[in-house]
Amino acid sequence: MEAINLKGTYDTPDVVLNAEEGVFEISGRSYPEDTAEFYIPILEWINNYVAQPNTETKFTFRLxxxxxxxxxxxxxxxxxxxxxxxxxxxxxxxxxxxDGDWDIKEAGEEFSEIVDVPFTYETF
Amino acid sequence: MTKLMGGEAHGGFINWYESLQQNNILFMFKGDFNQELVNSIVQVINSLSDLLEEDVLVKSRMTSTIIECLQNICRHGESAEDGSLLKPGIILLRKKEDEYILDIGNSLVTKKVGALQEYIDKVNKMTDEDLKSFHKEVLVKTELFGKFGADLGLINVARKAKRGFKYGFKEINDLYSFFSLEIAISGNGQ
Structure with missing residues (x-):
């Protein structure tokens, strides 16, 4: 699978999706003007990845x-x-x-209540 | 009050300035909004000396709230002038004791007022726990990239605000009204 490697802008995050190297990360700020335009290619990549996944996937959100x-x-x-x-x-x-941004931590905890996947929490 | 020392024809402006000072206005802008402007406003507000002294959580709440409110104007605001695609609005940020007061205003079609007012009243009555479960409910049931942004956005802002919203509507002409919203965000340790 071809990797996605997007450099963040002021309102879009850095995105690295690289199955070969086992790196999956969204980081920075995410409030694009057109959310669909930005995220559709990323969601398509994920669709393809879950059809041929690695044995182990560690996906990082660092926002x-x-x-x-x-x-x-x-x-x-x-x-x-x-x-x-x-x-x-x-x-x-x-x-x-x-560290100290309890709202972002809580957002993660709330996602974890909806989906069936383990979360770990760390500060940066 | 400052004594005018000459140039009295400009006294009106000096009165405005004094009023801004007395009300501790940290930032204001009135004009047409777009994404680039939202980015610039976020940068300016984040670098205000008052904000620089605040905790991570206060800064994060301020930034999220401003982005949510201003993107809402960019997406859902309407110009009261026929055929105009501009998104006019106003943002005013002031500090009152230990809290920041954010006032946001924009015009919208009057026929949308009823539903918006109902929604704000509903959110205003909710406790923190209610807001949390309502947020989850709206998040799960809305469609991907559907027109849900305003709903989820308002809940998000309500969760970051210190108390419910103050708001007002005023008719501009036959078709359009002005909508104003006031949000209070706590400063450090509040």
């Missing part, structure tokens, strides 16, 4: 902040990874938040 329109594509990614996890592939979500 400064994200807007309400980013919640749904994030949930979509997590639901797909949750299914992968339920099908016997080891999936872990590494949810990073800035």
């Amino acid at each position: 400064d902040y994200f807007n309400s329109s980013s919640y749904k594509p994030f949930l979509d990614i997590l639901v797909k990874l949750g299914k992968l996890n339920s099908n016997g592939h080891a999936v872990t979500i590494q949810w990073y938040y800035k």
Whole structure:
């Protein structure tokens, strides 16, 4: 699978999706002007990945902040990874938040209540 | 009050300035909004000396709230002028004791007022726990990239605000009204 390697801008995150190297990460700020335009290629990549996954997947979210329109594509990614996890592939979500930003931590905890995949929490 | 020392024709402006000072206005902008402007406003507000002294959580809440409200104007605001695609609005940030007060205003079609007012009243009555479960409910049931942003956005802002919203609507003309929303965000240790 061809890797995705997007450099973040002021309102879009850095995205690295590289199955060969086992790196899956969304980091920075996410409040694009057009959420669909930004996230559709990422969700398509995830669709292809879950059809041919690695034995183990550690997916990292490391966000400064994200807007309400980013919640749904994030949930979509997590639901797909949750299914992968339920099908016997080891999936872990590494949810990073800035030390003291309890809102971002809570957002991770709330996602974890919806999907069937283990989360770990760390500060940056 | 400052004594005018000359140039009295400009006294009106000086009065405005004094009023801004007295009300501790940290930032204001009135004009047409777009994404680039939202980015610039976020940068300016994040570098205000008052904000620089605040904890990570206060800064994060301020940034998220401003982005949510201003992107809402970019997406759902309407110009009261026929055929205009501009998104006029106003943002005013002031500090009052230990909290930040954010006032946001924009015009919208009057026929949308009823539903919006109903939604704000509903959110305003909710406790923190209610808001948390309502957020989850809306998040799960809305369609990917559907037109749900305003709903989820308002819940998000309500969760970061210190208390319910104050709001108002005023008719501009036959078709359009002005909508204003006030959000309070706690400063450090509140």
